[in-house]
Amino acid sequence: MQGSSRRAGTMTDVHRRFLQLLMTHGVLEEWEVRRLQNHCYKVHDRNATVDKLEDFINNINSVLESLYIEIKKGITEDDGRPIYALVNLATTSVSKMATDFAENELDLFRKALELIVDSETGFASSTNILNLVDQLKGKKMRKKEAEQVLQKFVQSKWLIEKEGEFTLHGRAILEMEQFIRETYPDAVKICNICHSLLIQGQSCETCGIRMHLPCVAKYFQSTSEPRCPHCNDFWPHDIPEVFDPEKEREAGISKSSRKSLRTRQH
Amino acid sequence: MDVSHNIHHCNLPASPGAQGEVNNAQIIMAVAEKEEASTTTSKNVYDSGTPCSPQSPQRACSPPMIMGSIPEYPSDEASCNQIEELEDTVSLLHRALNIKVFDLVHFLLFKYEMKDFTTKSEMLESIVREYEEYYPVIFSEASECLRLVFGIDMIEVDPFVQSYTLVTALGITYDGMLSDAQGKPKTDLLIVILGIIFMQGNCVSLEMIWRMLNNIGFCDWRDPFLCENPRKIITEDFVQEGYLVYRQVPDSDPPSHEFLWGPRAFAETTKMKVLEFFASITKSDPRSYPEKYAAALRDELDRA
Numbered sequence: 001m002q003g004s005s006r007r008a009g010t011m012t013d014v015h016r017r018f019l020q021l022l023m024t025h026g027v028l029e030e031w032e033v034r035r036l037q038n039h040c041y042k043v044h045d046r047n048a049t050v051d052k053l054e055d056f057i058n059n060i061n062s063v064l065e066s067l068y069i070e071i072k073k074g075i076t077e078d079d080g081r082p083i084y085a086l087v088n089l090a091t092t093s094v095s096k097m098a099t100d101f102a103e104n105e106l107d108l109f110r111k112a113l114e115l116i117v118d119s120e121t122g123f124a125s126s127t128n129i130l131n132l133v134d135q136l137k138g139k140k141m142r143k144k145e146a147e148q149v150l151q152k153f154v155q156s157k158w159l160i161e162k163e164g165e166f167t168l169h170g171r172a173i174l175e176m177e178q179f180i181r182e183t184y185p186d187a188v189k190i191c192n193i194c195h196s197l198l199i200q201g202q203s204c205e206t207c208g209i210r211m212h213l214p215c216v217a218k219y220f221q222s223t224s225e226p227r228c229p230h231c232n233d234f235w236p237h238d239i240p241e242v243f244d245p246e247k248e249r250e251a252g253i254s255k256s257s258r259k260s261l262r263t264r265q266h
Numbered sequence: 267m268d269v270s271h272n273i274h275h276c277n278l279p280a281s282p283g284a285q286g287e288v289n290n291a292q293i294i295m296a297v298a299e300k301e302e303a304s305t306t307t308s309k310n311v312y313d314s315g316t317p318c319s320p321q322s323p324q325r326a327c328s329p330p331m332i333m334g335s336i337p338e339y340p341s342d343e344a345s346c347n348q349i350e351e352l353e354d355t356v357s358l359l360h361r362a363l364n365i366k367v368f369d370l371v372h373f374l375l376f377k378y379e380m381k382d383f384t385t386k387s388e389m390l391e392s393i394v395r396e397y398e399e400y401y402p403v404i405f406s407e408a409s410e411c412l413r414l415v416f417g418i419d420m421i422e423v424d425p426f427v428q429s430y431t432l433v434t435a436l437g438i439t440y441d442g443m444l445s446d447a448q449g450k451p452k453t454d455l456l457i458v459i460l461g462i463i464f465m466q467g468n469c470v471s472l473e474m475i476w477r478m479l480n481n482i483g484f485c486d487w488r489d490p491f492l493c494e495n496p497r498k499i500i501t502e503d504f505v506q507e508g509y510l511v512y513r514q515v516p517d518s519d520p521p522s523h524e525f526l527w528g529p530r531a532f533a534e535t536t537k538m539k540v541l542e543f544f545a546s547i548t549k550s551d552p553r554s555y556p557e558k559y560a561a562a563l564r565d566e567l568d569r570a
Binding site for chain 2: 067069
């Protein structure tokens with residue numbers, strides 16, 4: 001029997017509950033994941049010390065590895081918030097959505113996806129998507145219906161809507177990056193800093209390289225004169241702020257103290 | 267699914283039930299396991315930035331007693347080729363079966379998320395397909411995996427149709443999240459309802475549920491933001507998910523309806539747990555409801 005240098009971790013009820021709840025929620029922000037982790041410990045192993053989140057997740061992932069599933073961490077493209085989702089690694093299509101939506105709905109998503117990937121800004125307008133309604137596979141769909149389907153996608157966190165335009169939710173990018181890179185190899189855009197798929201971002205007007213907003217924020221953090229890492233030309237866009245979870249938490253606390261907190265404790 | 271990526275066998279200890287059976291498929295798997303141990307496996311996954319080191323996870327299972335029934339290598343060369351061919355076919359089959367197990371696990375995970383039922387024919391049609399004769403093995407490996415890794419049980423709901431539901435094996439609890447996300451677990455409301463039903467003699471009308479909820483001040487001290495549409499949740503969502511059963515009272519005229527515990531509630535929790543919870547929110551002792559406590563104890567004994 002062959003030995004291996006990395007042992008698969010052990011699953012306890014704490015990990016199993018965590019997985020179940022993460023699955024039910026679909027995608028969670030980091031602070032929600034931490035709270036979920038604490039809850040699972042409280043319920044199943046009150047006296048144990050809570051593992052560091054990274055170790056906790058790595059432990060679970062080492063067991064999930066042989067099933068081609070992973071708890072993947074990503075960051076939202078617009079403001080750099082860390083998010084977590086359970087993704088399938090082996091399937092390289094929109095199959096996660098496949099059993100939830102009808103054939104024509106899936107095709108609508110594919111059409112929207114293609115428009116988004118092709119676009120310059122990473123957004124596809126509602127009008128452009130709805131104009132493709134006649135080309136959908138499966139049952140005929142009217143534009144009114146298609147509008148509702150698009151809203152379904154927003155609610156299930158596959159798309160984000162901003163002022164009548166649609167882009168991919170962080171969850172979709174986490175889940176489908178591989179698929180998108182394989183299906184649209186020419187149209188796909190890559191971030192110059194982190195080398196992953198880029199849907200929304202900033203681009204250099206001289207040489208055309210692109211960067212995610214959070215990557216821009218980190219790269220130019222303490223620079224007074226931001227310059228393109230590729231062609232050294234002056235970087236013409238506003239530099240966003242680096243996401244700070246501490247500031248976020250303070251803002252969250254002041255918001256919820258207005259609405260009195262009645263957390264149900266188990 | 268692309269067959270070309272290498273597959274590991276599920277990293278699980280051998281299930282106690284399976285050990286007694288020595289059917290064809292398991293012999294094949296055991297031989298293929300030996301075969302696979304000598305090949306390097308690597309994962310075919312794009313992961314931007316993170317290097318993926320090729321290694322196979324530590325095997326916890328190895329049924330040597332099954333290996334013993336495989337013939338020894340003969341010295342004859344022609345027979346050696348035959349054995350090689352057999353091992354090739356066997357390892358291909360092993361890989362294909364593993365893929366089917368993963369497919370089924372993914373499919374069932376999805377069903378769990380959707381709180382949907384599934385049937386044997388649905389599983390056969392969408393996943394198992396051409397490997398129908400291996401369905402029992404695929405099914406049992408997938409269920410085992412679900413239980414050990416995810417803590418999810420497959421409960422047979424209807425033995426005639428062979429339909430199954432997927433429930434947590436860990437008991438109902440809150441998820442501890444304020445439900446500001448859409449349609450998220452309202453387990454606290456559910457447990458209260460189950461408690462009410464139990465306390466009222468295992469079946470209760472909707473009016474009684476409302477009365478009790480008001481009595482214990484449930485809807486009062488909950489944020490209205492969270493208690494959005496309790497009527498719909500109780501009469502539709504919980505029923506659909508199998509936690510409650512809503513039926514017409516037999517021989518009632520005019521027809522009246524009542525709520526009972528549903529199959530999923532029985533699978534995921536017990537009367538004792540619900541009584542204990544109920545007592546805790548009314549700040550009393552479970553034993554202060556002697557009749558109910560006795561009923562709950564009896565239920566525990568029956569389950570044991």
